Amino acid sequence: MAIPSVDSYLQRELKQNLQALLAKSYIIKEVILKDFSDEIVNSFINTYCTDAGHKGQEIPVSMTFPSTKQPATFILVQFKGGTEFDDEKGNSLGGVTGLVDQATGDYMSETATLTVKPYNGFPQASLHLKNPISELESIPNYSGETFIDGNVIYLQYASGMSDGDTFKVFYSPQSVDHEGHATGSDITTAKGYDVMENYTIDTVSNNNDTIRCLEAIFKTIFIYMKQNMTEQTELRLSKLTFAGNDLLQEVNTAENSLVGEQLYYRRIEISYLLTYSVNTEVGTLLDSVSLSN
Incomplete structure:
Protein backbone atom coordinates (compact mmCIF):
# COMPACT_ATOMS: atom_id res chain seq x y z
CA MET A 1 0.00 0.00 0.00
CA ALA A 2 1.65 3.24 -1.17
CA ILE A 3 2.22 6.22 1.12
CA PRO A 4 0.33 9.15 -0.45
CA SER A 5 2.20 12.33 -1.43
CA VAL A 6 -0.42 15.06 -1.23
CA ASP A 7 1.75 17.97 -2.37
CA SER A 8 2.73 16.03 -5.50
CA TYR A 9 -0.95 15.21 -6.07
CA LEU A 10 -1.97 18.86 -5.71
CA GLN A 11 0.80 20.10 -8.00
CA ARG A 12 -0.05 17.51 -10.67
CA GLU A 13 -3.84 18.00 -10.57
CA LEU A 14 -3.68 21.80 -10.49
CA LYS A 15 -1.21 21.90 -13.37
CA GLN A 16 -3.08 19.42 -15.58
CA ASN A 17 -6.51 20.92 -14.98
CA LEU A 18 -5.25 24.50 -15.37
CA GLN A 19 -3.59 23.63 -18.68
CA ALA A 20 -6.76 21.89 -19.89
CA LEU A 21 -8.97 24.88 -19.08
CA LEU A 22 -6.55 27.44 -20.53
CA ALA A 23 -6.71 25.49 -23.81
CA LYS A 24 -10.46 26.20 -23.98
CA SER A 25 -10.88 29.96 -23.79
CA TYR A 26 -14.62 29.76 -24.51
CA ILE A 27 -15.12 27.89 -21.21
CA ILE A 28 -13.06 30.49 -19.37
CA LYS A 29 -15.07 33.33 -20.90
CA GLU A 30 -18.60 31.93 -21.04
CA VAL A 31 -18.66 29.85 -17.85
CA ILE A 32 -15.95 30.46 -15.25
CA LEU A 33 -15.36 34.22 -15.65
CA LYS A 34 -18.83 35.08 -16.91
CA ASP A 35 -19.44 37.63 -14.12
CA PHE A 36 -16.11 39.44 -14.61
CA SER A 37 -15.85 42.57 -16.76
CA ASP A 38 -15.06 42.07 -20.45
CA GLU A 39 -11.86 44.09 -20.11
CA ILE A 40 -10.48 41.83 -17.36
CA VAL A 41 -11.56 38.61 -19.06
CA ASN A 42 -10.23 39.53 -22.50
CA SER A 43 -6.89 40.61 -21.06
CA PHE A 44 -6.52 37.37 -19.09
CA ILE A 45 -7.53 35.18 -22.04
CA ASN A 46 -5.27 36.97 -24.52
CA THR A 47 -2.31 36.62 -22.15
CA TYR A 48 -2.65 33.10 -20.73
CA CYS A 49 -4.99 30.97 -22.87
CA THR A 50 -3.21 28.58 -25.21
CA ASP A 51 -5.74 28.03 -27.99
CA ALA A 52 -5.50 29.83 -31.34
CA GLY A 53 -5.04 33.59 -31.32
CA HIS A 54 -3.69 33.95 -27.76
CA LYS A 55 -0.20 34.41 -26.33
CA GLY A 56 -0.29 31.34 -24.08
CA GLN A 57 2.07 32.72 -21.44
CA GLU A 58 3.05 29.89 -19.08
CA ILE A 59 1.83 29.83 -15.47
CA PRO A 60 4.31 27.60 -13.55
CA VAL A 61 2.95 25.41 -10.75
CA SER A 62 5.76 24.47 -8.38
CA MET A 63 6.62 23.61 -4.78
CA THR A 64 9.50 26.11 -4.53
CA PHE A 65 10.05 29.73 -5.49
CA PRO A 66 11.44 30.14 -9.01
CA SER A 67 15.25 29.96 -8.92
CA THR A 68 15.59 32.60 -11.62
CA LYS A 69 13.91 36.01 -11.93
CA GLN A 70 10.32 35.61 -10.79
CA PRO A 71 7.82 35.23 -13.66
CA ALA A 72 4.94 37.68 -13.69
CA THR A 73 2.56 34.95 -12.45
CA PHE A 74 3.13 31.59 -10.80
CA ILE A 75 1.45 29.13 -8.43
CA LEU A 76 3.20 27.92 -5.27
CA VAL A 77 2.09 24.69 -3.50
CA GLN A 78 3.48 24.14 0.02
CA PHE A 79 3.06 21.65 2.86
CA LYS A 80 2.37 23.48 6.12
CA GLY A 81 2.23 20.64 8.61
CA GLY A 82 0.15 17.77 9.87
CA THR A 83 -1.25 16.45 13.14
CA GLU A 84 -2.26 12.95 14.07
CA PHE A 85 -6.03 12.88 14.03
CA ASP A 86 -7.69 11.92 17.32
CA ASP A 87 -11.39 11.15 17.20
CA GLU A 88 -13.66 10.15 20.05
CA LYS A 89 -11.95 6.76 20.21
CA GLY A 90 -8.59 8.29 21.06
CA ASN A 91 -5.14 7.92 19.51
CA SER A 92 -5.10 6.25 16.07
CA LEU A 93 -1.40 5.30 15.96
CA GLY A 94 -0.92 1.61 15.25
CA GLY A 95 -4.61 0.93 14.76
CA VAL A 96 -5.99 -1.49 12.20
CA THR A 97 -6.94 0.46 9.06
CA GLY A 98 -8.29 -2.41 6.99
CA LEU A 99 -7.52 -5.60 5.13
CA VAL A 100 -5.18 -5.74 2.15
CA ASP A 101 -5.18 -8.33 -0.64
CA GLN A 102 -1.65 -8.68 -1.99
CA ASP A 186 -3.20 -13.19 0.26
CA ILE A 187 -5.28 -11.21 2.74
CA THR A 188 -3.23 -9.35 5.37
CA THR A 189 -3.95 -6.69 7.97
CA ALA A 190 -2.98 -3.05 7.39
CA LYS A 191 -2.04 -0.86 10.35
CA GLY A 192 -1.32 2.86 10.50
CA TYR A 193 -2.66 6.19 11.68
CA ASP A 194 -4.85 9.08 10.56
CA VAL A 195 -3.34 12.51 9.94
CA MET A 196 -4.88 15.91 9.25
CA GLU A 197 -2.48 17.66 6.87
CA ASN A 198 -2.54 21.30 5.82
CA TYR A 199 -1.36 22.77 2.51
CA THR A 200 -1.33 26.22 0.96
CA ILE A 201 -1.75 27.20 -2.67
CA ASP A 202 -0.52 30.73 -3.35
CA THR A 203 -1.41 32.51 -6.58
CA VAL A 204 1.39 35.04 -7.10
CA SER A 205 1.27 37.86 -9.64
CA ASN A 206 1.99 41.54 -10.18
CA ASN A 207 -1.57 41.91 -11.48
CA ASN A 208 -4.48 41.69 -9.04
CA ASP A 209 -7.00 40.98 -11.81
CA THR A 210 -4.96 37.95 -12.86
CA ILE A 211 -5.05 36.68 -9.26
CA ARG A 212 -8.85 37.07 -9.17
CA CYS A 213 -9.28 35.19 -12.44
CA LEU A 214 -7.03 32.34 -11.35
CA GLU A 215 -8.82 31.98 -8.02
CA ALA A 216 -12.13 31.56 -9.88
CA ILE A 217 -10.51 28.91 -12.09
CA PHE A 218 -9.12 27.05 -9.06
CA LYS A 219 -12.54 27.05 -7.40
CA THR A 220 -13.77 25.26 -10.52
CA ILE A 221 -10.84 22.85 -10.53
CA PHE A 222 -11.51 21.80 -6.93
CA ILE A 223 -14.98 20.67 -8.00
CA TYR A 224 -13.41 18.47 -10.69
CA MET A 225 -10.78 17.14 -8.31
CA LYS A 226 -13.42 16.03 -5.82
CA GLN A 227 -14.62 13.53 -8.45
CA ASN A 228 -11.20 11.84 -8.54
CA MET A 229 -11.01 8.34 -7.11
CA THR A 230 -8.00 9.53 -5.09
CA GLU A 231 -10.17 12.01 -3.19
CA GLN A 232 -12.81 9.35 -2.58
CA THR A 233 -10.49 6.63 -1.30
CA GLU A 234 -7.12 7.99 -0.06
CA LEU A 235 -7.65 11.70 0.61
CA ARG A 236 -10.66 13.14 2.39
CA LEU A 237 -11.02 16.85 1.81
CA SER A 238 -11.76 18.43 5.17
CA LYS A 239 -11.63 22.18 4.64
CA LEU A 240 -11.01 24.87 2.03
CA THR A 241 -10.24 28.46 3.07
CA PHE A 242 -9.85 31.38 0.66
CA ALA A 243 -7.88 34.37 1.94
CA GLY A 244 -7.63 37.91 0.56
CA ASN A 245 -4.76 39.62 -1.24
CA ASP A 246 -1.50 40.57 0.43
CA LEU A 247 1.98 41.74 -0.51
CA LEU A 248 4.58 39.05 -0.97
CA GLN A 249 7.15 40.56 1.38
CA GLU A 250 9.72 37.80 0.88
CA VAL A 251 10.57 39.12 -2.60
CA ASN A 252 9.88 42.82 -2.01
CA THR A 253 13.04 44.22 -3.58
CA ALA A 254 13.96 47.35 -5.46
CA GLU A 255 13.72 45.42 -8.70
CA ASN A 256 10.07 44.44 -8.25
CA SER A 257 8.56 47.30 -6.20
CA LEU A 258 10.15 50.64 -7.09
CA VAL A 259 9.37 50.16 -10.78
CA GLY A 260 5.72 49.32 -10.13
CA GLU A 261 6.06 45.52 -10.29
CA GLN A 262 5.28 44.63 -6.68
CA LEU A 263 4.20 41.00 -6.38
CA TYR A 264 0.93 40.16 -4.65
CA TYR A 265 -0.52 36.83 -3.63
CA ARG A 266 -3.85 35.31 -2.66
CA ARG A 267 -3.77 32.14 -0.55
CA ILE A 268 -5.95 29.04 -0.60
CA GLU A 269 -5.60 26.83 2.47
CA ILE A 270 -6.59 23.21 2.03
CA SER A 271 -6.74 20.41 4.60
CA TYR A 272 -6.91 16.68 3.96
CA LEU A 273 -7.60 13.84 6.36
CA LEU A 274 -5.62 10.83 5.18
CA THR A 275 -4.47 7.48 6.45
CA TYR A 276 -0.85 6.35 6.39
CA SER A 277 -0.73 2.56 6.56
CA VAL A 278 1.35 -0.47 5.71
CA ASN A 279 0.40 -4.12 5.78
CA THR A 280 1.71 -6.22 8.63
CA GLU A 281 3.75 -8.38 6.25
CA VAL A 282 6.23 -5.53 5.77
CA GLY A 283 7.88 -6.25 9.12
CA THR A 284 8.37 -9.89 8.17
CA LEU A 285 9.85 -8.89 4.82
CA LEU A 286 12.27 -6.45 6.46
CA ASP A 287 13.38 -9.12 8.95
CA SER A 288 14.30 -11.36 6.01
CA VAL A 289 16.59 -8.74 4.46
CA SER A 290 20.25 -8.81 5.42
CA LEU A 291 21.08 -5.19 6.21
CA SER A 292 24.81 -5.97 6.25
CA ASN A 293 24.87 -6.66 2.48
Missing part, protein backbone atom coordinates in the same frame (compact mmCIF):
# COMPACT_ATOMS: atom_id res chain seq x y z
CA ALA A 103 -3.12 -9.55 -5.40
CA THR A 104 -4.74 -6.13 -5.69
CA GLY A 105 -2.91 -2.87 -6.31
CA ASP A 106 -3.96 0.64 -5.27
CA TYR A 107 -6.97 2.17 -6.97
CA MET A 108 -6.09 4.22 -10.03
CA SER A 109 -7.72 5.96 -12.97
CA GLU A 110 -6.84 5.64 -16.64
CA THR A 111 -8.22 7.12 -19.84
CA ALA A 112 -8.73 4.34 -22.38
CA THR A 113 -9.59 4.48 -26.08
CA LEU A 114 -12.61 2.52 -27.27
CA THR A 115 -12.12 -0.12 -29.96
CA VAL A 116 -15.16 -1.12 -32.01
CA LYS A 117 -14.82 -3.99 -34.50
CA PRO A 118 -17.06 -6.72 -35.95
CA TYR A 119 -17.37 -10.01 -34.06
CA ASN A 120 -19.65 -12.81 -35.32
CA GLY A 121 -21.50 -10.28 -37.43
CA PHE A 122 -22.07 -7.83 -34.57
CA PRO A 123 -20.07 -4.78 -33.35
CA GLN A 124 -17.88 -5.50 -30.33
CA ALA A 125 -16.73 -2.65 -28.06
CA SER A 126 -13.69 -2.97 -25.81
CA LEU A 127 -11.26 -0.90 -23.75
CA HIS A 128 -7.59 -1.92 -23.49
CA LEU A 129 -5.87 -0.77 -20.29
CA LYS A 130 -2.19 -0.68 -19.38
CA ASN A 131 -2.54 -3.14 -16.48
CA PRO A 132 -4.41 -6.42 -15.85
CA ILE A 133 -7.56 -5.64 -13.88
CA SER A 134 -8.15 -7.05 -10.43
CA GLU A 135 -11.26 -5.04 -9.57
CA LEU A 136 -13.28 -2.62 -11.70
CA GLU A 137 -14.65 0.31 -9.71
CA SER A 138 -16.53 2.35 -12.30
CA ILE A 139 -16.65 3.75 -15.83
CA PRO A 140 -18.33 7.17 -15.72
CA ASN A 141 -20.92 7.80 -18.45
CA TYR A 142 -21.35 4.06 -19.03
CA SER A 143 -24.01 1.97 -17.29
CA GLY A 144 -24.09 -1.26 -19.30
CA GLU A 145 -22.68 -4.69 -18.55
CA THR A 146 -18.95 -5.41 -18.60
CA PHE A 147 -16.76 -8.49 -19.06
CA ILE A 148 -13.11 -8.42 -18.01
CA ASP A 149 -10.34 -10.47 -19.59
CA GLY A 150 -6.87 -9.54 -18.34
CA ASN A 151 -6.35 -5.88 -19.22
CA VAL A 152 -9.35 -5.75 -21.58
CA ILE A 153 -12.85 -4.59 -20.65
CA TYR A 154 -15.61 -5.65 -23.04
CA LEU A 155 -18.57 -3.26 -23.03
CA GLN A 156 -22.14 -3.77 -24.09
CA TYR A 157 -22.27 -2.07 -27.49
CA ALA A 158 -24.78 0.75 -27.87
CA SER A 159 -25.66 2.99 -30.81
CA GLY A 160 -23.54 6.10 -30.71
CA MET A 161 -20.37 4.27 -29.68
CA SER A 162 -17.56 4.95 -32.12
CA ASP A 163 -14.07 3.61 -32.55
CA GLY A 164 -11.70 6.11 -30.92
CA ASP A 165 -14.08 7.35 -28.21
CA THR A 166 -12.43 7.75 -24.81
CA PHE A 167 -13.61 6.57 -21.40
CA LYS A 168 -12.27 7.25 -17.92
CA VAL A 169 -11.82 3.96 -16.04
CA PHE A 170 -11.41 3.64 -12.26
CA TYR A 171 -9.99 0.28 -11.26
CA SER A 172 -7.58 -1.66 -9.11
CA PRO A 173 -4.82 -3.40 -11.09
CA GLN A 174 -3.65 -6.96 -10.63
CA SER A 175 -0.37 -6.96 -8.68
CA VAL A 176 2.64 -8.76 -10.13
CA ASP A 177 5.89 -9.94 -8.55
CA HIS A 178 9.39 -8.89 -9.62
CA GLU A 179 9.31 -11.52 -12.39
CA GLY A 180 6.06 -10.21 -13.81
CA HIS A 181 3.88 -13.08 -12.58
CA ALA A 182 0.44 -12.37 -11.14
CA THR A 183 0.43 -12.30 -7.35
CA GLY A 184 -1.87 -14.81 -5.69
CA SER A 185 -4.56 -13.68 -3.28
